Amino acid sequence: MRESLFKKELLSVLRNKKLLIPIIAVLFIPVLYSGMFLWAFWDPYDHLADLPVAIVNQDKGADFEGKELQLGNELVDKLKESGDFNFKFVNKEEGYKDLKNQKYYMLIEIPSEFSSNATTLLDDHPEKLKLVYVPNESYNFLSSQIGETAIEKIKSSISEKITETYAETMFDKVTELADGMGQASDGASKINDGAAELKDGSSLIYDKLSLLADKSIEFNDGVGKINNGSKELVAGSKTLADGLGQLQEGQNTLKSASDQLKAGHEQMAAGIHQTKEGLGAVNEKLPAVVAGTEQIGAGAKTLSTSLQQWQSEAQKVNGGMAVLQEKLQGLIGQLPENSPERLELEGALNQLKTGTAELAGAAGQLANGGNEIAAKIGELNTGQKQLQQGVNELAKGSEKLESGAQEISKGQNEFQAGMNTFSEKFADAKAGADQLANGSTVLAGGLGQLQDGSAAFKDGTAQLKDGAGKIADGNATLYDGSEELASKLADGADKASSVNANDDTFSMMAGPVKVDNEKINKVPNYGTGFAPYFLSLGLFVGALLLSIVFPLREPAGVPKNGMSWFTSKFLILMGIGIIQALISVLIMFVGLKIEVQSVPLFIFFAIITSLTFITLIQFFVTTFGDPGRFIAIIILILQLTTSAGTFPLELIPNFLQPISAFLPMTYTVSGFKAVISSGDFSFMWHNVGILAIFIVLFIAGTITFFTGMHKKRFAAAAVSE
Incomplete structure (x- = not known):
């Protein structure tokens, strides 16, 4: 009977101390894993104040816009107030020495230029502030990771302080800008006043030019009439005698x-005379300059010849040096190899050879330079001679000009004398009137040209009028623009001066973004976060160890069939698994005071998890024996890496990720997360369904094995009964 076989199994456990005591011990295995591990790592950040960290402050401070910056000291004060770590403020030598000796987990060094770099923001190449973070990762790797998080917070705090300082300076500059814009607004108002006057003046010019254009038309018409009259004047020149009185007035004017x-003419003659004297002086000096240049040229040629001789001699010296080197080399070769005397002689010989080669090269360069200087001085001398010839020709021309001026002056004197004679002998005006008749023809031609010029003058005044109109329009636009400029500058000055900055403003600019950490499904500490992982691990290890202390294959009596054999074993294992789960849950609630979304569902899911692992271990160990335990350990190892209990599944190697779908711990961890933290009970039931599939499959496999084994081992005993 099934019940009698189960009773036998149960009594065999209760009556056998060697079996009962190990089973009782195994009941607490999940507690050791889940309870001890979670207790140890429940909230490690709560003890950061005990973690020793060395602080080395080398900062020398700096001056910024008249303000003293001591960022290193400010950082030290903040660290003292924070209490984040057990900060030890030491000198550099002591800090690095104790860090290597594992007295500190990490060291933070504040360099000497820390504050001075903060003043370079407005430079062409600003320097960043640097903090030297030195963790001793071999001492404890996780402490270095925690330190990196802390150093980021320190970096953020320092950045906010520096930005606040610059913001304060910037607002001071804005105030100065407001004052400057106010002054610019006053200046723009003055420009606007000037533009208004310019606008009025250009309008007046336009009006006057319009009047001039109108008068030019009248003038052109008048010139046309005069031209017609001049033609009549040719015919009526004989009547000029009647107007000799008027001619007398013209004669006076002409005089x-x-x-x-x-x-x-007299002034021009004087100027021509002075020019002639100046050219004479230049002409006198030029021969001396030309002669001096010729002497310099001769000297340059002599220098070039001397340099060429020097080059030739230098080349001879260089050749002789080669002969000397050969002879000396033979003498040096007789000295012991690598002896001080030989090394010294070889070094001196090489220096002498190098010096003579350089001397020959320098001589060649100087000779070439001397030739070039001689050639250039020859060109200069040729130019000076050409200049001298030109000055001679100018001097001759000035003499002719002076002579011509004298002739003009003589003619002018004669003209003046003739005018005097004309005045004295006005009776001869009749003869002049005849000449006037001839001159009137010329006058008519000149008046024709005057009429053409008058027409051009009329067109020009019209264009000038148009241009003046455009200037007037442009000045009007300038006036409007200057008025708008003055207005906008005044508005800008008002707006700039309306910026009222205070400590709150500086703080906002230093840290404009505030992050509200609005968590969903908040996990209060590390222990709660790792509970799904360690609880699953503890129950699996408990089931695995149970297979060592409790015989999963050998029955306490003769089973009736494979099902009774399975049931007798499974009921014992199930009871132990449920007790393991309940003990673990009790420790979690009482000892660690874990908070879950639903206490009943948490207990229920812990039991389902324990039964899943019990059936898995029962199947592999019952079916394969000791190799089955090895398989179970392999499964445990794979579950540790693929269950997403620590790192997200996406962060493990790609080829391991698909394996997680086939391992039960993936679903136990997910289910515990749902019932402990997220409260997504539908997701929990989804994982319960998958675990139920595992349970059914493992039970079916175990029953199949027991059925086969029963046929082999107990078939004869069953027939005899």
Whole structure:
């Protein structure tokens, strides 16, 4: 009977101390894994104040915009106040020495230029502030990772402080900008006033030019009439005698102009004379300059010849040096190899050889330079001679000009004398009137040209009028623009001066973004976060160790069939698995005070997890024996890496990720996360369904094995009964 076989199995456990005690011990294995591990790592960040960290402050401070910066000291003060770690403030030598000796887990060094680098923001190449973070990773790797998180917080704090300082300076500059814009607004107002006057003046010019254009038309018409009259004048020149009185007035005017012309000729003659004297002086000096240049050229040629001789001699010296080197080399070869005397002689010989080669090269360069200087001085001398010839020709021309000026002056004197005679002998005006008739023809031609010029003048005044109109329009635009500029500058000054900065403003600019860490499904500490992983691990190890202390294959009596054999074993294992789960849950609630979304579902899921691992271990160990335990250990190892209990599944190697779908711990961890943290009970039931499939498959496999074994081992005993 099934019950009698189960009773036998149960009594065999209770009556056998060697079996009962190990089973009782195994009941607490999940507690050791889940309870001890979770207790040890429940909230490690709560003890960071006990972690020794060395701080080395080398900062020398700096001056920024008249303000003293001591960022290193400020950082030290903040670290003292924070209490994040057990900070030890030491000197550099002591800090690095104790870090290597594992007295500290990490060291933070503040360099000497820490504050001075903060003042370079506005430079062409600003320097970043540097903190030297030195963890001793061999001492403890996780402490270095924690330290990196802390150093990021320190970096953020320092950045905010520096930005706050620059923001304060920037707002001071904005205030200065407001004052400057106010002054610019006043200046723009003055420009606007000037533009208004310019606008009025250009309008007046346009009006006057319009009047001039109108008058030019009248003038052109008048010139046309005069031209027509001049033609009549040719015919009526004989009547000029009647107007000899009027001619007398013109003669007086002509005499006055003649006097002015004479004075101008005298001034021109004086200027020509001075020019002639100046050219003479230049002409006298040029021969000496040309002669000096020729002497310099001769000297340059002599220098070039001497340099060429020097080059030839240098080349001879260089050749002789080669002969000397050969002879000396033979003498040096007789000295012991690598002896000080030989090494010294060889070094001196090489220096002498190098010096003579350089001397020959320098001589060649100097000779070439001397030739070039001689050639250039020859070109200069040729140019000076050409200049001298030109000055001679100018001097001759000035003499002719002076002579011509004298002739003009003589003619002017004669003209003046003739005018005087004309005045004295006005009776001869009749003869002049005849000449006037001839001159009137010329006058008619000149008036024709005057009429053409008058037409061009009319067109020019029209264009000038148009241009003045455009200038007037442009000045109007300038006036409007200057008025708008003054207005906008005034507005800008008002807006800039309205910026009222305070400590809150500086703080906002230093840290404009505030992150609200709004967590969903909040996990309060490390222990709660790792509970699904360690609880699953503990129950699996408990099931595995149970297979060592409790015989999973050998029955306490003769089983009736494979099902009774399986049931007798499974009921014992199931009871132990449920007890393991309950003990673990009790420790989690009482000892660690874990908070879950649903206490009943948490207990239920822990039991389902324990039964899943019990059936898995029962199947492999019952079916394969000791190799089955090895297989179970392999499965445990794979589950440790692929269950996403620590790192996300996406962070493990790609070829391991698909394996997680076939291992039960993947679903136990997910289910525990749902019932402990997220409260997604539908997801928990989804994982329960998958675990139930594992349970059914493992039970079916075990029953199949027991059925086969029963046929082999107990078939004869069953027939006899």
